[in-house]
Structure formats: C-alpha cells, structure tokens
Amino acid sequence: MKTLKKIKLSLLVLNFVFLIMFGFLTGCSKSSSSNPTAPSNPTSPGPNQVWMQNSQFVPASLTVSTGTKVTWTNKDSYAHTVTSGTPGNPTGLFDSGNISSDGIFSYTFDSTGTYKYYCRIHPDIMQGTITVK
Ligand SMILES: [Cu+2]
Numbered sequence: 737m738k739t740l741k742k743i744k745l746s747l748l749v750l751n752f753v754f755l756i757m758f759g760f761l762t763g764c765s766k767s768s769s770s771n772p773t774a775p776s777n778p779t780s781p782g783p784n785q786v787w788m789q790n791s792q793f794v795p796a797s798l799t800v801s802t803g804t805k806v807t808w809t810n811k812d813s814y815a816h817t818v819t820s821g822t823p824g825n826p827t828g829l830f831d832s833g834n835i836s837s838d839g840i841f842s843y844t845f846d847s848t849g850t851y852k853y854y855c856r857i858h859p860d861i862m863q864g865t866i867t868v869k
Contacts (some may be wrong), residue, residue: 785809786864788816788835788855793864802868805844810835816855816862818843823859831856 780794781787784804787794789811800806808818818841820829829851832841845851845868855862 787811791858791861793862797865799867800845802848803846805842806866807840807842810837810839813837816857818853819856820851820853822852823854
C-alpha cells in the first residue's frame with residue numbers, strides 16, 4: 737500500500753513538472769510574438785517611398801526636394817511598371833520595366849519640376865506625380 741502511495745505521489749509531481757513546462761513554453765511563444773524588437777512589416781510607405789498596392793500608387797502625389805531618391809515597391813502579387821510621362825506619352829526619363837511582386841525601382845530627381853508617371857500595364861488606373869522643389 738505504501739508503494740502505491742509513492743507511485744501516486746510521483747505521478748502528481750510529474751504532472752506538476754509537465755504543467756510548469758507547458759506554461760513556460762506557452763509563455764515563451766506569447767512573449768516572442770509580442771516582442772517589440774522583432775522586425776515587423778510596415779503598413780504604409782516610409783519617406784520618399786511609393787507603394788504599388790491594389791493597382792494604385794500610394795501616395796499618388798509625392799513632393800520631395802532636389803537630389804532625393806524615390807523608391808517604388810510593388811506590394812501586389814502581379815507586375816507593375818514605373819514609367820515617366822502620361823499614358824500614350826512616355827517622356828523617356830525613366831522606365832522601370834516590369835517590376836514583379838516585392839520588387840523595387842528607384843530614381844533620383846536632380847531637377848525641380850513636376851514629374852508625372854504611370855504603369856504601362858494598368859495605364860488607366862495607375863498614375864502618379866512626383867513634385868520636386
Ligand atoms: Cu500596374
């Protein structure tokens with residue numbers, strides 16, 4: 737009878753150890769998911785950045801100072817282009833060619849002016865303007 741009690745007691749201890757370990761593990765996974773230093777995906781474009789998102793340039797109008805490098809990032813799952821000019825009238829100043837998903841294109845604006853651009857794949861819905869001051 738004494739040995740049965742001992743077994744029951746050790747099982748109880750084992751249960752406790754298991755519960756503590758389980759709690760520790762879940763605690764760990766919780767803290768790592770809310771870790772503020774973990775890299776997170778930004779929800780909006782940063783300074784001097786334009787996103788191609790849902791077949792739109794975001795923001796559609798951006799004002800920068802001369803010498804600024806503007807970077808476009810394709811957030812869609814399909815290709816876009818960044819082409820200077822207006823649909824049917826490309827200026828030839830810059831043309832990214834097809835930018836696939838997650839791809840980027842950069843252009844440095846060295847002169848003041850208003851630079852219209854568009855996507856050759858979706859010219860009717862994707863147009864933007866960079867104003868350089
Ligand atoms: Cu497009």
